[in-house]
Amino acid sequence: MIKKPKKQLLFGIVVGIAVAALAGGAIYYYWQKSLWLPASEIESKSTKFINEDLLKGEGTATVKVAGREGEVYKLEVDYDGQKIDSYVSKDGRKLYLQAYDLEKSKEAKSGSTSAADEVVQKSDKPVVELFVMSHCPYGLQMEKGIVPAVKALGDKIDFKIKFTDYAMHGEKELKEQMNQYCIQKEEPTKYLAYLECFLKDGENGGDSCIAQSGIDKAKLESCAAKTDQEYKVMENFKSKTGYKGNYPGFDIFKSDNEKYGVEGSPTLVINGGKNESSRDSKSLLKSICSAFNNLPQECSTELSANAPSAGFGSAAASSSGSGSGSCG
Numbered sequence: 001m002i003k004k005p006k007k008q009l010l011f012g013i014v015v016g017i018a019v020a021a022l023a024g025g026a027i028y029y030y031w032q033k034s035l036w037l038p039a040s041e042i043e044s045k046s047t048k049f050i051n052e053d054l055l056k057g058e059g060t061a062t063v064k065v066a067g068r069e070g071e072v073y074k075l076e077v078d079y080d081g082q083k084i085d086s087y088v089s090k091d092g093r094k095l096y097l098q099a100y101d102l103e104k105s106k107e108a109k110s111g112s113t114s115a116a117d118e119v120v121q122k123s124d125k126p127v128v129e130l131f132v133m134s135h136c137p138y139g140l141q142m143e144k145g146i147v148p149a150v151k152a153l154g155d156k157i158d159f160k161i162k163f164t165d166y167a168m169h170g171e172k173e174l175k176e177q178m179n180q181y182c183i184q185k186e187e188p189t190k191y192l193a194y195l196e197c198f199l200k201d202g203e204n205g206g207d208s209c210i211a212q213s214g215i216d217k218a219k220l221e222s223c224a225a226k227t228d229q230e231y232k233v234m235e236n237f238k239s240k241t242g243y244k245g246n247y248p249g250f251d252i253f254k255s256d257n258e259k260y261g262v263e264g265s266p267t268l269v270i271n272g273g274k275n276e277s278s279r280d281s282k283s284l285l286k287s288i289c290s291a292f293n294n295l296p297q298e299c300s301t302e303l304s305a306n307a308p309s310a311g312f313g314s315a316a317a318s319s320s321g322s323g324s325g326s327c328g
Helices: 024-033 039-055 102-109 137-156 170-186 188-204 207-212 217-231 233-239 254-260 281-289
Strands: 061-069 072-079 082-089 127-132 158-163 267-270 273-275
Touching: 039 061, 039 072, 127 137, 127 254, 137 158, 137 188, 137 281, 158 170, 170 188, 170 217, 170 233, 188 207, 207 217, 217 233, 267 281
Parallel strands: 127 158
Antiparallel strands: 061 072, 072 082, 127 267, 267 273
């Protein structure tokens, strides 16, 4: 639900809206048949739900289906003159909305300090931790943006992809996150190559990316099995133990999630502090470089200022700006 604090209106939230809220009994039929709900019905149901159940008179939003990405419809939500990319599962059961903060919008218009200019703790070798869910469209967007910055900086930084302590995209996400954890642990020099492949083709499975990246599959499977046994990932998933609400827990980085107050995917942490950088490569490079005691020459690398598209696929620019959506 929309909450309206004294100083801001938070448009958006959430993830995992109930079936009945959007499309009633018709959705169940389509879900059972694994078909796509008609785009016209997605538009009308989403428009009604957002305006009547979320906004409740706080302005009016219009919704258009902009296409399909993987197993979801991409929506263009027009609210208060801002176009906000959002998503609905193909069967209409889950609605994903971006967060829209009016106060930050006002600050941007007034020329206030940008997120990339935030003051961060400085060091000789910045530690950069990006928390995501492996199948979250917005986490994928941030990963697409940060990879060029990380490649430009190389060993000048300590970079890790970490995962939130719960997963919203089912069994496939739990398994993928264990694989990525193990690749970084066992064959870290091959991880970026794997990640780039996964960001583009991951919705079709990661096996081809494992092969393309030259990863030792036997070593990976052994590590994943040990990790699963240590953290009881699949056991807890099947027994519904350690769930956060409706979603299974993922405890590998639980202590880091608690330490930094991670609330969703993506969450960027630089030298121990959360950073609200825009998701284009240029902004992300600037945010990371603000944490150096002495700027290396790599910080002058020219990178794209266009935000990548959310979800799997190429890193082509989104038509909706830097984006601020999250899963969580």
